[in-house]
Amino acid sequence: MLLGRFPEIVSSDIDELAASLIANAGGRRFDFEKSDELFVFRVNAVRLTQVGLIWIATNNKVTVNFGATEYARRVFQLRNSAQVQIGRQRIDCTPLDAGFIVPPDCEDWSVEYGKGGFECLSLRVDGEALSRKLQTLTGLDSTPTVTLSQPNRNDVRRDALLRQAVCQFAIELDEFGDHFTPHAIAEFEHELIFRFLLHTNHNQNHLLERTPTLGSAGQMARIEDYIYANWDKQLDIDQLAHVASVSGRTIFRMFRARHSCSPHHFIQQVRLHRARQLLLEAADGLTISGVAFRCGFTNPGYFARSYRDIFGELPSDTVKRPRSRIPK
Structure with a gap:
């Protein structure tokens, strides 16, 4: 169930x-x-x-x-x-x-x-949310009409990716839903709408397949500054596109060119560094799962694995180790 x-x-x-x-x-x-x-x-x-x-x-x-x-x-x-x-x-x-x-x-x-x-x-x-998201991603001046069609039975991988994302969200809601912050829920919504558009057949697929323009260094800096200043709030492609006045797909291309990762992964890295600061402070009553949820993660297990990938140790190791021995 x-x-x-x-x-x-x-x-x-x-x-x-x-x-x-x-x-x-x-x-x-x-x-x-x-x-x-x-x-x-x-x-x-x-x-x-x-x-x-x-x-x-x-x-x-x-x-x-x-x-x-x-x-x-x-x-x-x-x-x-x-x-x-x-x-x-x-x-x-x-x-x-x-x-x-x-x-x-x-x-x-x-x-x-x-x-x-x-x-x-x-x-x-x-x-209407589908049309608005497509407009944000493509940078169109007007809201496009999205006409959906049935899945292509030969495109198994694309459909499997959407199914996996939907089921995973349902599982995480079951396990940790009471701890989700409002901005984490909102980001999940935006992610599911994005994946719906990306992994579903419709009349506007060609717009998502075109090579987007590459933004300027100034636009990239505005996006980065916005993320650093708002890491503990809702962050999604719609907001970043508005900050830099570019399309959502241009933002993806900019992050690939500058950081070799997606905007979502960059935001996650910023939040992991903020999480490490919170763990180093080790305030009374602070829990690892509490830090994970505060920093926008919806799955403490995924948070721990991602933390270890960056810092070479689990969050629990950071908390337990004497401060003088914690690697910077």
Whole structure:
């Protein structure tokens, strides 16, 4: 089970389930096949500002019909298969493939899960947020229209990267969600929207494949200064693009040219150095996980590994070692 800390509904009442689907998912009709086994439908959900993660599971055959919503869906099967009807297109989905896409303006679509039930994880992204993010990345003067299409079954690697990112976020929310700072949540949202655009087929893919312009040294300096001054606040490509008056993709190129890394990795390095300062101070009541969350990390284990990669020791070693023996 994913998102177990965020239960939304656990029920065998068909009327209750239908009402929930109408209110929360644009549902229109809900049908299930009667059997001797007790029917149970479960939904765990995290609904953020621009992104939602929804885990759904049941133990019986069901068919659900939906209408249009304001958000796009990318649905990944986790257990058993599904047959999806989107307009005239019929899609067979299994836990081994790339799932399916439902555009925001899809007026009528349905999904049927066979006997034995199913389990799936759905990423929802606000349709306008997708267009705004694409505008930021490309530097277009106007907000582009993003028309989504189904995954290419031959492009396994790209789809696997998105699936991995979505599942990892769900796992980290389960384990550490109570400790996430607001800016960490916001950065995760921006990262998922970026990955959705990058790893999904749409009519604007060519804009993300063009070679971006290379910004000036002055623009790079403004971005670096902004990161150093705001390391403990939300930092994302949209903000950095605004600071330097360049496109998001230009920022990626600038960081590759100057620092041989992505903007995200550079921000992470700055935060790791700030984390080391906090650990060296060793204030009363300070915990390693507390430092990790304060510095924008959402997974203490990942924080410890990244810290060791830079400083050659774990955060716990820094805290335990006598100050005179700590390598600078």
